[in-house]
Amino acid sequence: MTSAELTALAAIEEGKYAQAFPSFGPERRGAPVMAFVRVSDAPIRTREKVYEPNIVVVLDPTLLKIVNVEAGLRDGGIVILNTTKSVEEVRKESGIKGRLALVDASKIAMETMRVPITNTTMLGALLKATGLISMDGLRAPIEHRFGPIAEKNIKACARAFEETVVEG
Amino acid sequence: MGKRIGVEVSIAAAEAAALADVDVIAAYPITPQTHIVEHLSELVADGHLDAEFIPVESEHSAMSCCIGSSAAGARTFTATSSQGYALMSEICYIASSMRLPIVMTVANRALSAPISIWNDHADMMMSRDTGWIQTVAENGQEVVDLIFHAFKVGEDHRVLLPVQVNLDGFILSHMIEPIHMPDKAEVDAYLPPYKPAMRLDPAHPVSMGPVGMPDIYTEAKMAQDQALRNSKAVIVEAWKEFGDKFGRYYKPVETYKTEDAETIIVSMGSISETAMTAADALRAKGKKVGVARIRLWRPFPEAELFEPVKGAKNLVVLDRAMNFSGGDTGILGGEVKSVLFDQNHHPSLRNFFVGLGGRDITVQNFEEMVEKASANGGKPVPYEIINVRD
Numbered sequence: 001m002t003s004a005e006l007t008a009l010a011a012i013e014e015g016k017y018a019q020a021f022p023s024f025g026p027e028r029r030g031a032p033v034m035a036f037v038r039v040s041d042a043p044i045r046t047r048e049k050v051y052e053p054n055i056v057v058v059l060d061p062t063l064l065k066i067v068n069v070e071a072g073l074r075d076g077g078i079v080i081l082n083t084t085k086s087v088e089e090v091r092k093e094s095g096i097k098g099r100l101a102l103v104d105a106s107k108i109a110m111e112t113m114r115v116p117i118t119n120t121t122m123l124g125a126l127l128k129a130t131g132l133i134s135m136d137g138l139r140a141p142i143e144h145r146f147g148p149i150a151e152k153n154i155k156a157c158a159r160a161f162e163e164t165v166v167e168g
Numbered sequence: 169m170g171k172r173i174g175v176e177v178s179i180a181a182a183e184a185a186a187l188a189d190v191d192v193i194a195a196y197p198i199t200p201q202t203h204i205v206e207h208l209s210e211l212v213a214d215g216h217l218d219a220e221f222i223p224v225e226s227e228h229s230a231m232s233c234c235i236g237s238s239a240a241g242a243r244t245f246t247a248t249s250s251q252g253y254a255l256m257s258e259i260c261y262i263a264s265s266m267r268l269p270i271v272m273t274v275a276n277r278a279l280s281a282p283i284s285i286w287n288d289h290a291d292m293m294m295s296r297d298t299g300w301i302q303t304v305a306e307n308g309q310e311v312v313d314l315i316f317h318a319f320k321v322g323e324d325h326r327v328l329l330p331v332q333v334n335l336d337g338f339i340l341s342h343m344i345e346p347i348h349m350p351d352k353a354e355v356d357a358y359l360p361p362y363k364p365a366m367r368l369d370p371a372h373p374v375s376m377g378p379v380g381m382p383d384i385y386t387e388a389k390m391a392q393d394q395a396l397r398n399s400k401a402v403i404v405e406a407w408k409e410f411g412d413k414f415g416r417y418y419k420p421v422e423t424y425k426t427e428d429a430e431t432i433i434v435s436m437g438s439i440s441e442t443a444m445t446a447a448d449a450l451r452a453k454g455k456k457v458g459v460a461r462i463r464l465w466r467p468f469p470e471a472e473l474f475e476p477v478k479g480a481k482n483l484v485v486l487d488r489a490m491n492f493s494g495g496d497t498g499i500l501g502g503e504v505k506s507v508l509f510d511q512n513h514h515p516s517l518r519n520f521f522v523g524l525g526g527r528d529i530t531v532q533n534f535e536e537m538v539e540k541a542s543a544n545g546g547k548p549v550p551y552e553i554i555n556v557r558d
Contacts, residue, residue, distance in 0.1 A: 005176075005344050012174030012346045020344040045441045047339050048530050141174070 002145070003057065003119040004035035007126065009141035010133040011039040019044055032063060039132055055130055056098075058082060059105070059118045064094045073098045080125050080164075082106060082118050087167055101129035103164040112156040113149070120146075120153040124160025135161070170350035177308035178203035178341045180349065181247075181273050184315040186217045187355045188271075191242035191362075194222040194233035198252035199285045200337035201275040205247050227252040231259035231270075238268035238330075239376055241367035243319065246270065249337055250277035253291040257298065263330045264299030265392055266377045269322030269362070270330040271315065272300075276437070277337040278489075278525040286526020287337040289436065289488035292465070293499050299392055301331040301399055302466040304436045306422075308347045310463075311335045313416055316350075316359055320406045323362050327399045334465070336438040338526070350414060358413050400467050420469035422461040425451070426476040429458030431538050432515070434477065434485045434504055436462045439522070439529050443486075446534030457538055462500075470507045480515040482541040484534075487551070488523050496550035516546035521553040529555075 001022045008020035016039055023034040036050040052072045057080045063069060070079060079098050082105035083090055090100060103125040105118040112121075120142060127135060138157065143150040175183075181204045185193070193212070195205035211217040220237070224230045230246050238244040248256055253274060263270050276292050278284035295302070301321060305311040311333065318331035335341055366374060380388050404420065411417030424444045426432055433443045440461040447457040460476050462469070477483055487498030497505060501519030508514040518541040523529040533554050540552070 008344045009174040012172070017346060018174065018344070021338070021342060044345075046445045046531070047336075047438045047442050049528050051530070 001033065001035040003059065003123055003126075004037045006120070006123060006138060006141050006145065007037045007133055008039070010137035013140055014134065014137040016041055017044050023049070032060075032067065053077060055080065055126070055132065057122055057126055059122050061106075069094075070096050070098055078129055080122065080129050082122060082125075087165070099167050101125055101164055101166040103160050105160055108156050108159050108163065112159060113152045121156040121160045124157035124162075125164040127157070128161045128164040129166045170348055170354060172346055172348045174344055175308075175347055175349075176203065177311055177335065177343050177345065177347070178275070179207050180308055180312050180347045181315060181335070181341075182207035182211065183349060184312040185245045185271070186211050186219075187350065187352055188245075188316060188319050188359055189243065189356075189361070190217075190219050190245040190271075192220045192222065192234070192237035192244045193246060194224055194230045194237065194244070195246045195248070196224050196227050196230050196252060198227070198249045200277055200287075200341045201247045201249040201252070201273070203341065204273055204275070208245075227256035228259060231256045231263060234270045234272075235259065235263050235266065235268055236368075238263070238270050239266065239368045241362070241364040241369075243323075243362040244268075244270045245272070247273040247275065248291075249275045250279055250285075250291045253295060254279065257294065260295065260298045260300065260330075262377060265388070267328040267365075267392070267395065268330055269319070269328055271318040271322060271333065272330065273311070273315065273333045273335060275337040275341040276334050282525075284525040285337075287339050288524045288526070289334075290490070292334050293489040293491065295332060296466065296499065299329070299396060300466065301327075301329050301396065301403065302334060302464075303331070304334045304463055304465050305336075305340065306438055306440050306461060306463070308340060308343060308345050309416070310418075311340060312347055312349065313410065313414070313418070316355060317403075317406055317410055317418070319362070320359050320410075321399065321403050324402050324406070325363075325365050327395065327402050328365055329395055329399060334437065339438045354413065358410060396467050400464070400469070403464060403467075418463060420462075420464035420472045421476065422463055423476045424459040424461070426458035426460055426480070428456055429480050430456045431482045431484060431542055432458045432460050432477050432480045433534065433538070434460050434462070434473070434483055434500070436465065436486075436500065437488070439486070439488075442529060442531060443534055446531045446538070449531055450535060450538055455538065455542070468503060473504070474507050474511065474514075477515060478511065478513070481546075482544065483515045483517045484537045484541045485517055485519045486523075486537075487519060487521050490521065490524060496548075498551050501551060516541075516544060516548075518544055518549060519551040521551060522555065524553075527555060
């Protein structure tokens with residue numbers, strides 16, 4: 001939810017319209033949860049969940065074994081994964097057909113922040129793989145959310161931006 | 169001139185109550201309302217809001233404290249949901265009967281059992297006949313604006329009634345979206361300080377809410393009903409003034425493409441946005457569909473609702489709480505039918521139950537309902553639950 005929230009806040013900061021919302025369950029840290037984001041240049045007028053995403057961001061690689069992360073993905077859509085594997089390996093093991101963007105976010109998060117929490121790291125991958133939001137827009141929401149540890153989060157985000165491999 | 173921010177709607181609701189300079193907040197946490205009072209308690213604890221925050225042991229106590237503080241002349245705010253509302257409800261009737269302008273946000277949630285923390289309108293329907301003025305928000309901006317409006321209307325000496333601002337639990341309460349937050353000076357210019365008509369004051373002792381013997385009870389209830397009926401003019405006037413000051417104009421019933429519509433969806437709350445998207449999708453397929461959204465739930469805007477729907481062939485009326493009447497019609501369905509009954513010519517009506525206990529309502533669901541209503545040929549049909557397994 002944190003990365004969904006930050007994405008929406010960054011988009012709003014840039015003058016766009018956005019919604020971010022959790023899948024409204026009893027959320028527990030570490031349990032599988034879904035969160036949704038819509039970003040638009042025009043006011044957003046729907047309250048449905050997102051059933052046909054353009055972009056899917058997967059923060060935890062183990063989810064690939066229990067969830068079809070590609071369900072409903074639109075034509076030309078992209079799946080952004082936290083993984084240690086290559087495009088070929090991921091495609092072979094998960095059967096994902098859509099375009100892929102890959103980054104070892106767990107490693108980056110551990111090395112820059114010393115925690116295995118990949119929210120802000122994966123935002124770096126989102127920045128690289130899509131033009132949805134910009135680093136400039138993200139800065140204020142990250143600073144507001146993380147205060148003294150904001151710089152570390154921004155560093156992790158920037159490093160993920162560098163290291164993300166986006167399929168052509 | 170305020171500013172546009174990205175914010176969770178619950179936080180914005182709390183900030184709105186703070187901008188309205190509330191004196192007393194008495195509340196008990198319950199999902200999905202919790203973030204509203206949690207943020208208010210932070211604002212008070214951090215010294216950003218000069219108010220008394222009373223953490224009580226139940227919603228029953230919360231409303232009891234609100235009655236005490238409002239009767240003493242304090243601007244008073246609380247929030248609740250679902251089971252919390254159920255426990256509070258005994259005291260809610262007393263708040264309106266004592267004509268105390270308390271403002272309460274209700275993050276609408278289903279009632280147990282089975283236990284559901286998710287959104288529907290069961291608590292709003294339960295509170296329907298408590299004598300409170302009730303408004304229903306469609307989005308986060310409206311939640312904020314309706315809170316300012318609630319204080320303005322409730323405290324007006326021509327009204328003096330408590331006001332409940334309904335917002336869909338989770339779907340609005342936990343949504344992050346852009347909201348224009350006005351600054352303090354703008355709110356102050358719209359909302360003058362609360363001047364109680366009468367108050368508990370040791371120097372001038374009065375009794376409030378004493379026993380009403382049979383020779384006075386009927387008159388008391390008649391006066392209360394008249395106050396609620398008369399409030400509509402003030403509600404509309406306060407929306408006009410709000411629009412003139414803030415540029416956002418509100419009406420008891422909002423319409424979308426109803427002018428030439430053959431089928432009109434009648435709804436309340438945030439799903440009305442999905443309904444508008446569905447209306448556009450259906451229009452692209454050549455079907456003339458519009459939406460009439462009820463913003464003012466109590467007093468019920470009968471004339472304001474009939475006017476935009478009178479030329480339509482079919483109405484699709486959405487109920488979002490099971491009412492167990494044993495009959496063929498839901499609560500909103502029945503309210504709308506009673507509006508139509510006195511008219512010589514009126515549209516036929518199909519009543520659907522949707523979105524109970526957090527079930528999502530999609531554009532496709534709306535298309536199905538509109539299809540069914542237009543295929544109906546005006547014959548009376550019992551209510552139908554949409555998107556349900558047998």
